[in-house]
Amino acid sequence: MTAAPALDVSGLHKTVHVGFRRRPVEILKGVDLTVSPNDVYGLLGPNGAGKTTTVKVALGLMRPSSGSVTLGVEGLAHVGYLPENPYFYDYLSGREFLDFCARLFAIDAGARRQRVDELLRDVSLEQAADTHLRKYSKGMLQRIGIAQALINDPQLVLLDEPMTGLDPVGRVEVKRIIERLHERGKTVMFNSHILSDVHELCSRIAIMREGRVVWEGAVAEALDEAPSLEDFFMKVVTA
Amino acid sequence: MNQVVAIAVNTFRETIRDRILAVIVVFALLMIAGGLWLGSISLGEQGRMIKDFGLVAVTGFGLIVAVFVAASLVHKEVEKRTVFVLFSKPVSRAAFITGKFIGLCGTMAMVLAGMGLFLFALVWIVAGQASGMVLLAVLMIYVQLLAVVAVTIFFSTMGSAILAAVLGICVFVAGQLSHNVLALTRLGKNPITEALSWVVYVIIPNFSAVDVKAGAVGEQTLAWGQIGLWTAYLLAYIVVALALATVIFRRKEF
Numbered sequence: 001m002t003a004a005p006a007l008d009v010s011g012l013h014k015t016v017h018v019g020f021r022r023r024p025v026e027i028l029k030g031v032d033l034t035v036s037p038n039d040v041y042g043l044l045g046p047n048g049a050g051k052t053t054t055v056k057v058a059l060g061l062m063r064p065s066s067g068s069v070t071l072g073v074e075g076l077a078h079v080g081y082l083p084e085n086p087y088f089y090d091y092l093s094g095r096e097f098l099d100f101c102a103r104l105f106a107i108d109a110g111a112r113r114q115r116v117d118e119l120l121r122d123v124s125l126e127q128a129a130d131t132h133l134r135k136y137s138k139g140m141l142q143r144i145g146i147a148q149a150l151i152n153d154p155q156l157v158l159l160d161e162p163m164t165g166l167d168p169v170g171r172v173e174v175k176r177i178i179e180r181l182h183e184r185g186k187t188v189m190f191n192s193h194i195l196s197d198v199h200e201l202c203s204r205i206a207i208m209r210e211g212r213v214v215w216e217g218a219v220a221e222a223l224d225e226a227p228s229l230e231d232f233f234m235k236v237v238t239a
Numbered sequence: 240m241n242q243v244v245a246i247a248v249n250t251f252r253e254t255i256r257d258r259i260l261a262v263i264v265v266f267a268l269l270m271i272a273g274g275l276w277l278g279s280i281s282l283g284e285q286g287r288m289i290k291d292f293g294l295v296a297v298t299g300f301g302l303i304v305a306v307f308v309a310a311s312l313v314h315k316e317v318e319k320r321t322v323f324v325l326f327s328k329p330v331s332r333a334a335f336i337t338g339k340f341i342g343l344c345g346t347m348a349m350v351l352a353g354m355g356l357f358l359f360a361l362v363w364i365v366a367g368q369a370s371g372m373v374l375l376a377v378l379m380i381y382v383q384l385l386a387v388v389a390v391t392i393f394f395s396t397m398g399s400a401i402l403a404a405v406l407g408i409c410v411f412v413a414g415q416l417s418h419n420v421l422a423l424t425r426l427g428k429n430p431i432t433e434a435l436s437w438v439v440y441v442i443i444p445n446f447s448a449v450d451v452k453a454g455a456v457g458e459q460t461l462a463w464g465q466i467g468l469w470t471a472y473l474l475a476y477i478v479v480a481l482a483l484a485t486v487i488f489r490r491k492e493f
Contacts, residue, residue, distance in 0.1 A: 016492075056493070059326070059327045060326070061322075061323060061326055061327065061492065061493045062492040062493065063492060075329060076327065076328055076329045077328075077329045079327065081323070081324075081327035083320060083323040083324065083327075085320075086320075086323075086324070087319045087320055087321060088321060088324065089249065089253065089321060091252065091253055091256045091257075092249075092252065096252075100245055100248075100249050101324070101328070103241060103242075103244070103245035103248075104241070104242050104245050104246075104325070104328045104329070104330055105328065105329070106241035106242075148324060152328075158327075
């Protein structure tokens with residue numbers, strides 16, 4: 001018997017209305033994808049392909065026009081999310097921010113303190129724990145963003161461009177975090193334009209173009225069809 | 240409930256750490272102290288003058304804090320995209336709106352307590368006796384401003400922050416005048432204008448009914464029963480405004 005998917009998106013359409021005349025723009029035109037438990041899944045595609053919108057609909061930040069999204073976990077209490085180009089409360093310190101996020105999950109005080117310290121250590125922000133977020137660099141914000149996404153020890157982790165703005169050291173650290181999550185049986189789905197990272201981390205990928213998934217499969221399958229993931233990606237999105 | 244408390248504490252921190260708030264409070268205290276000068280040029284009415292001027296200053300500056308902070312609370316979260324962090328967690332829109340309101344209530348309590356105690360001390364020093372009525376008047380200003388905060392949050396879920404602030408001020412001003420406007424239109428005996436002013440009287444909270452400034456300066460005897468009833472009405476008004484804000488905010492996508 002196969003386990004239920006960690007995330008199942010089926011026939012997902014999303015239309016938004018823009019401008020004064022409320023002109024309809026179809027962002028998602030029938031997205032289908034399935035993320036299995038313990039997968040590290042890469043969602044790829046050029047800008048405007050609908051990757052972020054798919055994730056937002058999955059999280060309930062946007063409502064689907066039609067189609068369905070099924071989370072394989074019981075509600076958002078078991079999901080972690082890092083938004084693209086995250087901006088957080090700049091009047092809080094890193095520690096206060098993580099404590100605030102932990103309170104949203106009703107984690108009790110003792111466990112909260114322990115979890116916050118553990119995550120600050122994992123993302124190498126112990127030294128800056130009591131510095132206000134307004135003084136954080138882009139890379140530090142990205143790392144605190146990853147920490148807040150993991151505060152509830154989620155089963156399903158959705159990361160939107162987690163490597164953006166990170167220096168090489170930061171990128172390595174984030175990759176290690178994703179690897180550790182995989183080792184601990186978690187499911188990770190992330191959007192990225194950095195195909196070398198996708199190649200290194202992902203077991204399966206989906207490539208989106210103009211609101212549709214145009215290819216979904218194992219990274220190994222993609223590499224059977226092209227010498228590199230970059231070549232395969234170009235072949236699929238320009239076809 | 241945990242989420243409401245977390246959001247309320249965070250909102251309190253956000254607003255209390257805002258430097259503009261400190262500047263407004265300093266200005267308010269200077270303005271209240273300015274009542275000393277006005278008192279010195281009045282003939283034998285120094286204590287009354289300080290109370291009168293001080294309570295107007297507390298109302299004015301309290302209103303500025305209430306509308307401008309309330310109008311930007313929800314907008315800031317949407318514009319800076321911190322809502323992504325909140326609503327990707329098990330946080331309901333009702334908990335968000337309620338938490339924001341309670342957090343700002345805490346900030347307003349600090350601001351008004353600061354201004355009120357300063358005025359109380361000033362009156363005590365100048366008049367030589369403590370006036371509990373000053374503190375009560377500040378408490379009733381607080382109740383009025385909480386209704387303004389709730390209404391402004393409601394407007395901010397529908398339009399821009401500036402529009403919400405302007406509408407919040409309009410509701411406050413209209414709420415001070417609605418009772419008089421209703422009385423005036425009744426004198427005119429025109430059924431249409433009377434009906435219109437009755438509609439406005441029902442929709443806009445009647446702030447003048449809980450305004451005890453005149454009582455604090457000794458111009459009027461206060462009808463406590465009526466003030467209690469109108470206070471209960473304002474609290475119900477707050478609940479309705481927040482419920483409507485939640486309904487509208489639930490429809491929003493990010």
